[in-house]
Every structure is written in structure tokens, then in C-alpha cells.
Amino acid sequence: MDLDTAAWLASTHGRAALATATTHDDRAHDRAAAGDATAIDPLRAATALRKADPSLDPTQAAAVLTQVRLRRRARPRLGDIVEHLLLTEDGAEQATRTEVAKLRARRFVESGATRVADLGCGLGLDSIAFAQAGLSVSAVERDHVTAALARANADALGLSHLLDVTTGDVVADLELLNATLARTDAAFVDPARRDPKARTDGRSVRMTDPRSWSPPWSWVEELAIKVPQLAAKVAPGVPHELTPPAGCATWSSVDGTLVEAEIGWAAMNPGHIRRRAVVIRGTDTHIVESAHDLVDEVAPPTASVGSWLLEPDDAIIRSGLVGDLVASVAGWLLDARVAYVSTDVEPQTPLAAIFRVREALPFTIRALRDTLVADGIGHVVVKKRAISADPDNVRKELALKPSRTSAVVILTRIGDDPWAFVCDPS
Ligand SMILES: C[S@@+](CC[C@H](N)C(=O)[O-])C[C@H]1O[C@@H](n2cnc3c(N)ncnc32)[C@H](O)[C@@H]1O
CATH class of the missing domain: 1.10.10 (Arc Repressor Mutant, subunit A)
Structure with a gap:
């Protein structure tokens, strides 16, 4: 365009x-x-x-x-909100989900921010959430068309009085950066993590190395010296070590899909939280937080499988908050290194997929097939963790005769041994 x-x-x-x-x-x-x-x-x-x-x-x-x-x-x-937005393909793909952006805006408000710089605002989904939370926003976007659309989007939502979009490059144009920061007391950066020039299947390719992001991560870290009240959106796979001293990392999932992580610097972290998982399911939001670093986490107990098996939400796993889930369901891990939780008390938690265990057996295709056939099961969904088996191949190799009874098969490793758990669908 x-x-x-x-x-x-x-x-x-x-x-x-x-x-x-x-x-x-x-x-x-x-x-x-x-x-x-x-x-x-x-x-x-x-x-x-x-x-x-x-x-x-x-x-x-x-x-x-x-x-x-x-x-x-x-x-x-x-x-x-899309009914009000003008989009580009790349801009829409990189845009923050509305619920996630709203919660981020709330964190900025809670940190005491009133005027936020959104440095690389894209189509403006974060800027819009900031403005809707009552913050005044100075957004900058280097791509002329994207900046024009962000401006149009703010206008269509009646937010132009709070949200101003400047076209420019915050890395190359120091004057523009300083002028923007002079008008604001906090900043947000959502570095572009896609390479617009490299495409597969018509979509831009993800760049996993933070040095290749735009702006690059080193620039974001330097910005924190100028703007202590800073948060940045990052890929959900970021290591915990990226979290600055006294800062907080937040992993967010929406309906079971891990969508982003955010690093907040110390001044963005009045509650002294180190790790946070935000689990959004439908219209409900569940937040789990810890004031401790992952390395200081007390390892949850381990034992053999009980009546229930839980597959934690990825935001819980990435934030290293599985121990909190284990405690909340009076449970344990099957293996200290694998995020499958078990319990004998029927769990009520939105933080995991829950399965009732029917059978537990050392995993071989033959033993699993015999068990499924004996139980009259004709269709399985295969899930796995910490084991090299390919779910599609396992399903094919099982070659079950179709029947109306289905099950979830969970494959994992306990110690060095492969195990299979046949469960009722959740
Ligand atoms: C991931 S997108 C932002 C998405 C936005 N948070 C949203 O939810 O709509 C990153 C944007 O930063 C812009 N950008 C990258 N480097 C920039 C730079 N040096 N100066 C200004 N904008 C930049 C890109 O053009 C891209 O539109």
C-alpha cells in the first residue's frame, strides 16, 4: 500500500x-x-x-x-476493535492482542506513568490500549504507511486527543527520540521481530536473535538508562536472564496459546514481582506471580501418577511457576524436569488442561495398543512432552479400529523411561 x-x-x-x-x-x-x-x-x-x-x-x-x-x-x-482499524498484513501479524495490551496498559498506570512513549508503534494496538487507559501517548513509527494507518486508527477510535503518532526512526534520529522522551515519563518498545524482506508462505520470517530485532535489544537496554520506567514486549521464548535487576518478566497466554512475554524494568515493578504468568481464557484473566527468581524456586515434590494429570498452560511453564500450580492442586510432578502435574484430588484450576487418568503403562506401541483395544478406544489425541515420539506417527502406528470411544494419550519420560497415560478427554 x-x-x-x-x-x-x-x-x-x-x-x-x-x-x-x-x-x-x-x-x-x-x-x-x-x-x-x-x-x-x-x-x-x-x-x-x-x-x-x-x-x-x-x-x-x-x-x-x-x-x-x-x-x-x-x-x-x-x-x-478490528471494525475500526486499517491494517497491513505485517502490522496485523505483529499487533498485540487487545486483552494483553489492556493488561499492559494497566501495569503502566499502576507504575504511576501518565505519559508513555510507544517507540515503534506499528498499527498502534498498544498505543490504543494506553490511550484507552487514560494515558497520553507519544507514538513513533518509522514506516510511513504504518504510521499513517496508526494515526487513522487512533482517529477512528476517538483517541487522537490522547494519542499522537510521529513518523520517524527512533534509533537513527536521536533528536526525535530525545524530543519524544522529553514529553513522556515512561516508554514502551515492541521491537519488530520479523524480517519484512524474507518471506515463507507469503508471511515475513521471525527473527529469534534479539540482536536482529528492530530496535535491537542492546538499544532497548541502553534506553532503560534514560527511561527507568520502561517495558518491552519480547518473544515468549526469552531466557529469564534477560530480566533486569529488580525488574519483572510477564508471560501471557490467550486461550491456551502463549502469545508474548514482556520485560519490565525496576521502575515498572512497584510490587517487586520477578515473574508473572497471565492466563487469559475467554473473558477471564488469571494472574500468578512470584517475588523470587527462578533459580531460587523450591523444587516441587515428585511421585508416580495419581488419579489426575495436568498439562500446565505454557505461560505457567515459561514463567517457571509450575510449583505454584502444583501447590494449588495439592499435587506433585511425575518427573522433576518435566511439566506434568498429578494429583488425587479432582483439580479445579484454569491454569492447566486437566485429564482423568484411566491407565498408566511403560510405553511401547504394542502395550499401548493392547490397552486401548481392551478399553474399546477407537480414537486418540496424542500429547507428549520430553519424549521424541511423533504424535502423528504414534496414532498411525496404533492403527486403531474406529469406535465411538476416544481418549487422550499422554506420552512422557519419567527418569529415563518412556511412559504412556491413557486419559479421559478433559
Ligand atoms: C512489533 S511492531 C509493533 C506492534 C505494536 N505494538 C502493536 O501492537 O500494534 C514493531 C514496529 O516497530 C517499527 N520499528 C522498527 N524499528 C523502528 C525504529 N528504529 N524506529 C521506529 N519504528 C521502528 C516497525 O516498523 C514496526 O511497525
Whole structure:
């Protein structure tokens, strides 16, 4: 997309065309859901749009239809807010989920921040959450089109009085950085972790090395000297050692998927928390926190499997808070190095997937098959941890005869030995 198209999309005419195209698209999807296999047809959508608004030129019509497609794709991640947003493919992929951004904004408010610099704001999902939390936001984005769309997004949500977007490079332009920091008392950085030039399957490739992020991690660490009240979004796989002294690392999951981690420096951490897991399920949010470092964690007890097996949420595992989960369900680990928790008391926790154990056996395909056949099980979901078995291959090798009874098979290692647990689906 070029700047002219971005500006046109944000105009009254562009927004009206987008509303028309959205209505057509919703109807087409309704017809598709009712069984009409031809309902979703890009050519028909383009023709319908040009018929509804003959003043549209082909570039405008294509831009509108792209927005409709991007919004539909982004809605499961970003929610209803997409109806107000103008998107790019990369921007939507990197955008923070709405619930996660809201909780981050709350942490900024709780740290006493009032004016936040969002350095590399993308389409503005974090900036929007900051502004919606009542913070005033000075956002900077180096990509001209993305910055224009972030501005349009703030405008569409009625937040322009709180959210100002400047186009510029916060690394290369020291004057711009200093001017932005002079207007603010806290900062947030969400470094771009995708390489826009390298693509697979049409999507930009993730960069795992923090030195390749933009801005790079070393720049973010230096920024903390200038702005003590600083937090940065990072890849969920970051090591705990990245957490600065007296800072806090937060891992967030949404409906069972680990979506991000955030590093907060000491001034962002009034509660003196070192590790936090935020587990969002539907409309509920569960937060587990520890004031201790992972290395100071007391190892949970281990024992053989009981009546229930729990697979902790990834935010709990990454934050090293499995011990808290173990304690909360009066449980234990099967193996000190593997995050499977067991208990004999029926667990009530949103922090793990819960399975009732039917059978426990040393794992071989043959022994597992015999057990499943004896129990009349014809369909299995195979889960695994700390074992090299491939779930798809295991399912194929089991070659079960279909039946209406299904089970979850959990494969893991206890000590050096492979084990299989046949469980009722949760
Ligand atoms: C991960 S995205 C931000 C997403 C945003 N937090 C959201 O939720 O919508 C990172 C953005 O930083 C921008 N960026 C990267 N390096 C920058 C720099 N040196 N100066 C300004 N912006 C930069 C990229 O263009 C990209 O849009």
C-alpha cells in the first residue's frame, strides 16, 4: 500500500466503501456457511463493490477488499476493535492482542506513568490500549504507511486527543527520540521481530536473535538508562536472564496459546514481582506471580501418577511457576524436569488442561495398543512432552479400529523411561 491509498482509506469515502464491502463480505460468508460453495469469490466481491460505488478506481477497490480480508483474518486475535482499524498484513501479524495490551496498559498506570512513549508503534494496538487507559501517548513509527494507518486508527477510535503518532526512526534520529522522551515519563518498545524482506508462505520470517530485532535489544537496554520506567514486549521464548535487576518478566497466554512475554524494568515493578504468568481464557484473566527468581524456586515434590494429570498452560511453564500450580492442586510432578502435574484430588484450576487418568503403562506401541483395544478406544489425541515420539506417527502406528470411544494419550519420560497415560478427554 502507498501513502495515497492509506490516506484515501482513512477518508470518509474510503471508510464508506469499506463499510459497503464489509456488508457484502458478511453476506457472502453467511451464504457460504449455509452451504453455497460459490459465495466467497474475490471477483464477484470486486464487481459488487464497483457496482455499489462506480466512482472507485481499481486500486481503491483492491485496497478496500484487502482491508476486508485482513480484518476478517485479524478478528479472532484482535476482536471487535478490528471494525475500526486499517491494517497491513505485517502490522496485523505483529499487533498485540487487545486483552494483553489492556493488561499492559494497566501495569503502566499502576507504575504511576501518565505519559508513555510507544517507540515503534506499528498499527498502534498498544498505543490504543494506553490511550484507552487514560494515558497520553507519544507514538513513533518509522514506516510511513504504518504510521499513517496508526494515526487513522487512533482517529477512528476517538483517541487522537490522547494519542499522537510521529513518523520517524527512533534509533537513527536521536533528536526525535530525545524530543519524544522529553514529553513522556515512561516508554514502551515492541521491537519488530520479523524480517519484512524474507518471506515463507507469503508471511515475513521471525527473527529469534534479539540482536536482529528492530530496535535491537542492546538499544532497548541502553534506553532503560534514560527511561527507568520502561517495558518491552519480547518473544515468549526469552531466557529469564534477560530480566533486569529488580525488574519483572510477564508471560501471557490467550486461550491456551502463549502469545508474548514482556520485560519490565525496576521502575515498572512497584510490587517487586520477578515473574508473572497471565492466563487469559475467554473473558477471564488469571494472574500468578512470584517475588523470587527462578533459580531460587523450591523444587516441587515428585511421585508416580495419581488419579489426575495436568498439562500446565505454557505461560505457567515459561514463567517457571509450575510449583505454584502444583501447590494449588495439592499435587506433585511425575518427573522433576518435566511439566506434568498429578494429583488425587479432582483439580479445579484454569491454569492447566486437566485429564482423568484411566491407565498408566511403560510405553511401547504394542502395550499401548493392547490397552486401548481392551478399553474399546477407537480414537486418540496424542500429547507428549520430553519424549521424541511423533504424535502423528504414534496414532498411525496404533492403527486403531474406529469406535465411538476416544481418549487422550499422554506420552512422557519419567527418569529415563518412556511412559504412556491413557486419559479421559478433559
Ligand atoms: C512489533 S511492531 C509493533 C506492534 C505494536 N505494538 C502493536 O501492537 O500494534 C514493531 C514496529 O516497530 C517499527 N520499528 C522498527 N524499528 C523502528 C525504529 N528504529 N524506529 C521506529 N519504528 C521502528 C516497525 O516498523 C514496526 O511497525
